[in-house]
Amino acid sequence: xxxxxxxxxxxxxxxxxxxxxxxxxxxxxxxxxxxxxxxxxxxxxxxxxxxxxxxxxxxxxxxxxxxxxxxxxxxxxxxxxxxxxxxxxxxxxxxxxxxxxxxxxxxxxxxxxxxxxxxxxxxxxxxxxxxxxxxxxxxxxxxxxxxxxxxxxxxxxxxxxxxxxxxxxxxxxxxxxxxxxxxxxxxxxxxxxxxxxxxxxxxxxxxxxxxxxxxxxxxxxxxxxxxxxxxxxxxxxxxxxxxxxxxxxxxxxxxxxxxxxxxxxxxxxxxxxxxxxxxxxxxxxxxxxxxxxxxxxxxxxxxxxxxxxxxxxxxxxxxxxxxxxxxxxxxxxxxxxxxxxxxxxxxxxxxxxxxxxxxxxxxxxxxxxxxxxxxxxxxxxxxxxxxxxxxxxxxxxxxxxxxxxxxxxxxxxxxxxxxx
Amino acid sequence: xxxxxxxxxxxxxxxxxxxxxxxxxxxxxxxxxxxxxxxxxxxxxxxxxxxxxxxxxxxxxxxxxxxxxxxxxxxxxxxxxxxxxxxxxxxxxxxxxxxxxxxxxxxxxxxxxxxxxxxxxxxxxxxxxxxxxxxxxxxxxxxxxxxxxx
Numbered sequence: 001x002x003x004x005x006x007x008x009x010x011x012x013x014x015x016x017x018x019x020x021x022x023x024x025x026x027x028x029x030x031x032x033x034x035x036x037x038x039x040x041x042x043x044x045x046x047x048x049x050x051x052x053x054x055x056x057x058x059x060x061x062x063x064x065x066x067x068x069x070x071x072x073x074x075x076x077x078x079x080x081x082x083x084x085x086x087x088x089x090x091x092x093x094x095x096x097x098x099x100x101x102x103x104x105x106x107x108x109x110x111x112x113x114x115x116x117x118x119x120x121x122x123x124x125x126x127x128x129x130x131x132x133x134x135x136x137x138x139x140x141x142x143x144x145x146x147x148x149x150x151x152x153x154x155x156x157x158x159x160x161x162x163x164x165x166x167x168x169x170x171x172x173x174x175x176x177x178x179x180x181x182x183x184x185x186x187x188x189x190x191x192x193x194x195x196x197x198x199x200x201x202x203x204x205x206x207x208x209x210x211x212x213x214x215x216x217x218x219x220x221x222x223x224x225x226x227x228x229x230x231x232x233x234x235x236x237x238x239x240x241x242x243x244x245x246x247x248x249x250x251x252x253x254x255x256x257x258x259x260x261x262x263x264x265x266x267x268x269x270x271x272x273x274x275x276x277x278x279x280x281x282x283x284x285x286x287x288x289x290x291x292x293x294x295x296x297x298x299x300x301x302x303x304x305x306x307x308x309x310x311x312x313x314x315x316x317x318x319x320x321x322x323x324x325x326x327x328x329x330x331x332x333x334x335x336x337x338x339x340x341x342x343x344x345x346x347x348x349x350x351x352x353x354x355x356x357x358x359x360x361x362x363x364x365x366x367x368x369x370x371x372x373x374x375x376x377x378x379x380x381x382x383x384x385x386x387x388x389x390x391x392x393x394x395x396x397x398x399x400x401x402x403x404x405x406x407x408x409x410x411x412x413x414x415x416x417x418x419x420x
Numbered sequence: 421x422x423x424x425x426x427x428x429x430x431x432x433x434x435x436x437x438x439x440x441x442x443x444x445x446x447x448x449x450x451x452x453x454x455x456x457x458x459x460x461x462x463x464x465x466x467x468x469x470x471x472x473x474x475x476x477x478x479x480x481x482x483x484x485x486x487x488x489x490x491x492x493x494x495x496x497x498x499x500x501x502x503x504x505x506x507x508x509x510x511x512x513x514x515x516x517x518x519x520x521x522x523x524x525x526x527x528x529x530x531x532x533x534x535x536x537x538x539x540x541x542x543x544x545x546x547x548x549x550x551x552x553x554x555x556x557x558x559x560x561x562x563x564x565x566x567x568x569x570x
Contacts, residue, residue: 356485357483357484357485357488358459358484359459359461359483359484359485359486359487359545359548360428360484360485360486363424363427363542363544363545364424367422367423367424374459375458375459375460376459376460380460383460389460389461389462389482389483390459390460390461418424418428418433419433419436419485420433420437
């Protein structure tokens with residue numbers, strides 16, 4: 001995350017990292033589930049929202065609601081200004097060079113599909129190759145498979161080692177003159193691995209190959225600077241970043257975006273329409289057909305204001321400590337095996353038992369108020385790589401506590417007791 | 421009994437630990453694969469039919485305790501039943517799992533399978549318990565392809 005460069009918006013008090021104070025900003029965390037305090041450890045699936053984000057959604061609908069980029073009236077101007085201000089915040093947040101390079105989409109999935117269908121269909125042909133990694137979410141596999149079917153291109157996969165790290169030598173070997181695009185995740189949702197994306201991009205660029213980074217799991221945990229990473233595209237979701245669902249961002253270099261055909265046709269993405277010829281609008285509007293999720297965009301801007309009010313050096317070291325504590329505590333449970341033991345990891349612990357299935361662990365934890373994910377995490381190739389049908393995944397956010405990790409451990413022990 | 425205890429009763433834990441008919445059948449007359457795309461649970465059901473009667477039934481696959489125990493209980497229960505009886509039982513079990521019946525009403529009885537009725541309190545787990553049943557149903561109906569809980 002970028003350090004705040006502007007006056008911080010409503011957020012927790014500055015100074016020492018006070019997780020108790022931060023938890024008060026997230027109303028849902030005070031809930032009880034099955035009579036027990038909620039322990040929300042499913043942040044990899046979606047994050048909870050601070051009150052300021054919830055308020056900004058209702059304020060938009062109560063006070064500003066109207067369509068953007070078209071009305072000459074007061075409300076439309078208000079809504080347009082708020083929406084475009086959010087774009088500026090997002091630009092600053094990932095340090096994009098230009099606001100026109102920030103395209104509002106529904107989420108990471110749509111961002112990747114946009115690149116596959118627009119860039120991919122325009123510039124790839126039979127025999128070309130696309131490189132992904134063995135730890136991708138389905139959303140960074142299937143759009144490329146669809147593109148391969150459409151164009152005759154071929155998908156190549158960078159393998160991962162037993163710790164869940166990319167085998168960089170294999171990546172170097174896969175990069176050839178046939179390679180036309182590389183698309184890898186920044187942080188693995190199933191394993192927590194932090195991928196050396198700068199190195200991935202550098203190697204791709206040495207061969208003139210553009211690189212897309214799936215940032216869905218990275219933006220909530222790391223300082224992301226697209227200029228430092230030097231990637232050509234970077235996609236992420238609002239809802240994993242403490243913002244609303246249904247809104248996400250695709251950053252793309254304007255040189256590439258300008259050369260790409262539109263993804264969808266409709267209103268807002270045109271400058272002139274006749275039945276003979278239609279002229280497309282300029283960036284970013286060329287890629288934003290139809291009335292967007294205006295409230296979502298504004299809400300995401302508010303989430304970023306909130307995040308910029310935090311001291312991210314503190315957040316990162318706090319999350320690191322939480323992960324270290326949880327890894328130690330879980331490792332001590334007999335029979336528990338952690339899947340994903342990369343040296344560089346973000347706040348995700350995936351684990352399995354030989355004799356107890358992830359679903360059963362998930363159900364028993366739920367009865368203790370602990371929300372985790374059980375299953376294949378939309379990363380079935382990762383499960384196949386490790387020879388497990390499913391894992392239980394605890395994924396953390398900065399509002400989680402050491403005490404919550406203890407509740408998780410006790411819940412796992414209860415599950416083990418049930419299954420003897 | 422708590423809802424959790426009702427879900428994980430001794431019988432279910434036992435069938436999970438030592439599933440019955442957990443094998444393949446050589447020369448099976450019907451075979452179907454079932455798959456739960458949400459979680460990756462996977463089951464293959466084998467049937468040996470003679471004159472409309474299930475002479476032998478078995479299963480293989482991987483899944484949670486609920487899906488494994490449900491498949492194991494199902495194979496024990498269906499052996500010796502006619503195809504029509506099996507399909508009727510499928511309907512009754514399905515109604516019980518989705519909470520439409522308690523599995524004991526007249527005409528909707530599921531016999532020993534009532535042990536699975538606790539699943540209806542756990543909506544997220546209904547698909548685990550019904551996977552093997554959907555699979556056997558598609559095997560009986562001779563349908564092609566993979567049975568899915570979706």
